[in-house]
Amino acid sequence: MTGRRTPDPLWLFADQLGPHIHSAPAHADREVVIIESTAAFARRRGHRQKAHLLMSGMRHLADGLGDRAQFWQADGYRDALEALGRPVVVHEPSSRAASSFVHDLADEGLVSEVLPNPSFALSRSDFDEWAGDADGFRMETFYRSQRRRFDVLMDGDDPTGGRWNYDRDNREPPPKKATLGVGEPWWPTEDEIDEQVRADLDAMDLDFSGVDGPRLFAVTHEEAQSALRSFLDTRLQSFGTWEDAIMAQDWPMSHSLLSVPLNLSLLHPLDVVGDAEAAVRDGSADIAATEGFIRQILGWREFIWHLYWHFGPDYTASNELDAHTPLPDWFHDLDPDAVTAACLSDTLRGVRDRGWVHHIPRLMILGSHALQRGYDPAELTEWFRAHFVDGFDWVMPVNVIGMSQHADGGRMATKPYTSGGAYISRMSDYCGTCDYNPKRRIGDDACPFTAGYWAFTHRHRSRLEANHRTARAVSTMGGLTDLDALLEQEAHREVF
The missing domain is CATH 1.10.579.10 (DNA Cyclobutane Dipyrimidine Photolyase, subunit A, domain 3)
Known part of the structure; x- marks a missing residue:
């Protein structure tokens, strides 16, 4: 009688850190492999604070997963995977270069399966079906199809409130004062992991851009949920009116500051827009402010992701x-x-x-x-x-x-x-x-x-x-x- 085969570990990239990835039912029994690659940071110049966010996110996840996680610090990804001695499963990375690399690793036997990227509402295959053989696209058309497909801000076949887009209500100039005077954004509290990240970055002989600073963005799922909840409770209502305004003394204004945790896949976009829609349904935010926010997530962000792949490598x-x-x-x-x-x-x-x-x-x-x-x-x-x-x-x-x-x-x-x-x-x-x-x-x-x-x-x-x-x-x-x-x-x- 043979025992149950141990499933191949799941290898996570630094922008694949959310529970909808590592704790999805298909991965519940898998070990998780997280690799911090020095070569990845050295390959191209980047902002010092971005490096901090990526390293902090990976280390916090490894710490949170405990014995389930294998955390590797290596010169390159291949070095760690070869030392691991077992093939890994991985979700499609978010860039063409990384995707090509992963498929090369699969040819070498280091990766056993490449799964679809689960961090967007619409799959790439569904977008290709929607796009057909068109060469030019308009975001508004895509956005309306997204609303219908995922039943977001819809009342039957009609958009909630009778309009698809409240952009004309969201273009007010800044008020005649130094700040909006709305609630403070949620700010993270740095911990021992962040202290060690900062020390390790100081020790790296790399040409970072920008300056070091306190961590301003969520790097764990729990932090991201706190940031989302704070935004919905204190700033969503004032977001829409001044969405396009700029204030020198108030750089966050009423913006959500969720682009980093979303792009680290700490939150799933459908969960974010679902919580925002609930604010309209329960009367805590008006339709104009909420539609503008949902358009950024379900419309623009998804649109940009899919066109990156659809337009191909020569687009740049x-x-x-x-x-x-x-x-x-x-x-x-x-x-x-x-x-x-x-x-x-x-x-x-x-x-x-x-x-x-x-x-x-x-x-x-x-x-x-x-x-x-x-x-x-x-x-x-x-x-x-x-x-x-x-x-x-x-x-x-x-x-x-x-x-x-x-x-x-x-x-x-x-x-x-x-x-x-x-x-x-x-x-x-x-x-x-x-x-x-x-x-x-x-x-x-x-x-x-x-x-x-x-x-x-x-x-x-x-x-x-x-x-x-x-x-x-x-x-x-x-x-x-x-x-x-x-x-x-x-x-x-x-x-x-």
Whole structure:
């Protein structure tokens, strides 16, 4: 009589840390293998605080799983798997490079099975069926299909409240005060594991970007649940109104700060949107605020994940606007003191100090600046991946190449997203203290965003004129009497 075969261990990557992965019924009897690879951190430059989050998350999970976990510290993943001496099961990693590596390990017998990635609501096969042979996509269409498929904010066949999208209710400028005055976000309490992570990072001879700082994001399932609960209880109601606003003295505002725990797979997206929907049903949050939050999770995040795979490996080489300017040193170095424009300086400071700013500084300050100046989109994509604590390989290509830089020619966004200083003046509190005047496009006090907007419009006038969403800007540019002087000024601008 033969005994029951011991199942192969489950190998978890650093962004596969949630119980819906390691404690799913199919894995209940498996040992868990967690490998902290020095080579993985050394391979590409990254933010110091991102390295801390990844290491802390893996070590906290190993500690929490106790005897069930085997925690390995090795130069590379293959070294640890060879030393383990048993094949492992693994879920599909979140990047093409890691996926190719895992399949190579399977060919070598070190991996016995590669399972689908369980960290998104929609499977890749279901997305492929939905997408068909289409080449261009719009998020709103995808988002509505997601709502129907998963029955989120639906009343039968109709959207709850009668509207699919409350975006027009969520674009208010910041109030005339220093902070929103809402409840503090949930903050983690560092422990002995974090202390050891920090000591080990200090000892590594690696070129991290950014600066060290207190851990700001959840790295365990329990912490992530606390962060989610705090957001739903204290800040969801005020999230929607000022979703697109920026406040210099209140960087978190009412944002959830859940991108890190979601991207570490500490929470499943359907659990997050289910809890948010419950807030509408019980009357603790209104539909406009909650729909805006759910759209970020069930719509945008899922959309970006699937387009990363669907568009293929050549997508990052897209450069429809023929942008080839190298990123300047001050941008690479996250040096806010080298920048005069208050909005750009403070945003760089946020990236340096915490590896995170919310979606509007990413798109309408960092991205808009890069678009106006013609920064190379592939280099910019890698910059965002490296310096943002939630910036994994799958996150940034479509966000940067498609949405921010329009380098894919419109495969996922209908127009380039850029603006003059008037938008920043309306949606932030930066301009009142800035040396530049958002109304000025010529002279020493000319706002680089205002002047840059018209230089960009002139450079791409033929393309913009053919797009009904941007044709008016080209027409307006034709009435500028100082256009030649502006173009000469911007061609030689060295100070931002």
